[in-house]
Amino acid sequence: MNQDDLSDIQSVILYAYKNLPHASYLILSIEHPDLFKQWLREHLPEVTPSTQKDTSSALNIAFTSSGLENLGLPQDTHEQFSREFKEGIYTEKRSQLLGDIGSNASEHWEWGGKARPTVDAILLCFSETESGLSDLVTHLTYELEAYTSIHPLTTEALYERKEHFGFRDGVSQPGIKGIHTQNSDQLPAGEFLLGHTSAYGSDTPAPGSEHDKSHRYANFGYNGSYLVFRQLEQDVQGFWRYLDNQSSEENDKVYLAAKMVGRWPNGAPLELFPDREPEHFNPNSANSFDFSGDTMGHKCPMASHIRRTNPRATDLGLDEDEAVRSVNHHRILRRGRPYGKPLHSKLLPTSMLKAEDNGETRGLQFLCFNADLARQFEFIQQTWVNNEKFNGLYNDLDPLLGARPRPSGPSGDDFSIAKKPIRQRLKCVPQFVTTRGASYFFMPSLSALKQLAHTDTDA
Numbered sequence: 001m002n003q004d005d006l007s008d009i010q011s012v013i014l015y016a017y018k019n020l021p022h023a024s025y026l027i028l029s030i031e032h033p034d035l036f037k038q039w040l041r042e043h044l045p046e047v048t049p050s051t052q053k054d055t056s057s058a059l060n061i062a063f064t065s066s067g068l069e070n071l072g073l074p075q076d077t078h079e080q081f082s083r084e085f086k087e088g089i090y091t092e093k094r095s096q097l098l099g100d101i102g103s104n105a106s107e108h109w110e111w112g113g114k115a116r117p118t119v120d121a122i123l124l125c126f127s128e129t130e131s132g133l134s135d136l137v138t139h140l141t142y143e144l145e146a147y148t149s150i151h152p153l154t155t156e157a158l159y160e161r162k163e164h165f166g167f168r169d170g171v172s173q174p175g176i177k178g179i180h181t182q183n184s185d186q187l188p189a190g191e192f193l194l195g196h197t198s199a200y201g202s203d204t205p206a207p208g209s210e211h212d213k214s215h216r217y218a219n220f221g222y223n224g225s226y227l228v229f230r231q232l233e234q235d236v237q238g239f240w241r242y243l244d245n246q247s248s249e250e251n252d253k254v255y256l257a258a259k260m261v262g263r264w265p266n267g268a269p270l271e272l273f274p275d276r277e278p279e280h281f282n283p284n285s286a287n288s289f290d291f292s293g294d295t296m297g298h299k300c301p302m303a304s305h306i307r308r309t310n311p312r313a314t315d316l317g318l319d320e321d322e323a324v325r326s327v328n329h330h331r332i333l334r335r336g337r338p339y340g341k342p343l344h345s346k347l348l349p350t351s352m353l354k355a356e357d358n359g360e361t362r363g364l365q366f367l368c369f370n371a372d373l374a375r376q377f378e379f380i381q382q383t384w385v386n387n388e389k390f391n392g393l394y395n396d397l398d399p400l401l402g403a404r405p406r407p408s409g410p411s412g413d414d415f416s417i418a419k420k421p422i423r424q425r426l427k428c429v430p431q432f433v434t435t436r437g438a439s440y441f442f443m444p445s446l447s448a449l450k451q452l453a454h455t456d457t458d459a
């Protein structure tokens with residue numbers, strides 16, 4: 001990856017902006033494409049490239065398939081995008097495989113889906129301070145709101161980078177070879193960026209790569225990435241209340257919650273600390289494990305969230321090297337942030353077990369980047385998260401994410417914990433997470449944003 005590429009790639013793909021804790025996401029419906037292009041031309045210099053570090057605020061932009069069409073991307077370029085992106089996240093078939101059924105179904109969503117105004121684009125705004133974020137959003141939307149409908153989505157930086165159930169988030173993340181050189185878990189750039197070499201040794205298809213150089217949209221997809229955005233509401237009280245009913249011992253309740261996640265609330269992995277949460281642990285060791293020594297799931301249950309979203313080297317019927325290679329074809333770069341006030345400011349399980357619900361909604365604005373929606377995000381969601389038979393299980397969906405009970409077939413509402421001499425099985429696990437909105441986006445490179453922003457008269 002050379003410097004030219006880095007200054008062309010939008011920064012949020014490569015960096016999580018941990019130093020910019022305040023964020024707002026603006027979902028746009030572009031009503032007047034020409035005016036929007038004019039806005040884009042004016043604000044292009046503010047879009048943050050990957051070379052721009054130590055900034056106090058950042059802006060990144062992505063588009064849906066309809067957004068690209070709306071802005072005039074010609075058919076011969078548009079048709080080269082992947083089928084999943086062009087069809088969108090809410091087709092009947094895709095809703096089934098992603099678990100967007102029942103209360104998760106798109107007809108109940110607050111944004112996205114067929115019945116709402118079409119989602120065309122998203123502005124991702126980040127800042128060091130709350131006032132900085134407010135200034136940035138005002139600056140960006142000052143004129144835009146006159147001709148574009150805007151649905152703002154907020155975020156909330158929680159104590160010690162936890163998510164609302166009370167667990168440290170953003171602990172395990174793959175790195176990109178040649179960029180995240182400190183990360184021991186690195187994958188080729190083509191797993192996340194179009195037009196680069198993937199783990200299969202070939203370049204990930206990038207729309208426009210076969211256009212003649214004189215084509216206005218030549219190489220349009222290069223250095224871009226697909227963005228999955230899901231607003232996932234969390235029933236935090238329901239989660240802790242369910243665990244409260246499973247045991248009379250407080251330590252046991254936290255232990256069961258940790259078994260569901262696969263990590264303790266402070267992020268320590270069960271694989272290394274199976275019995276109790278360590279007060280301190282070396283964060284560098286947070287990912288120095290795989291599950292090869294725990295093929296029965298005695299330390300970290302097979303059904304747990306982290307084991308099924310990244311089985312690492314598990315017994316998937318393959319030898320260890322082959323298993324790692326195979327699992328690594330299904331990795332994602334997560335960039336999610338919580339939204340809504342926490343049930344308890346420090347997210348302590350002891351306090352959340354007792355907290356009264358204040359009626360506020362809360363959850364995770366789940367974002368992830370990948371180069372192949374079907375092979376990466378959709379595979380995880382369909383084959384691992386929403387599969388009650390995952391890795392030898394029988395009736396266990398992902399304990400955090402599963403859409404339960406299923407309307408037909410196995411209910412998927414068990415949670416099995418392998419133990420000696422006999423396994424423990426939690427029954428009737430309710431649904432804790434509900435989809436409230438979702439869309440697939442494409443985040444173009446800075447050069448592709450320029451191609452989009454220009455009008456026919458500029459050609």
Ligand code: HEM
Binds near residue numbers: 165171332
């Ligand atoms: C409200 C919804 C969710 C919650 C509360 C949640 C929570 C967590 C937590 C606490 C961790 C462990 C810390 C870490 O490694 O960062 C984690 C890891 C992870 N989650 Fe989620 N998650 C949610 C949704 C999702 C979704 C929708 C996906 C993808 C389909 C996903 C994929 C992953 C992956 C890939 C990991 C890292 C596994 C590893 O490499 O060890 N999560 N999540």
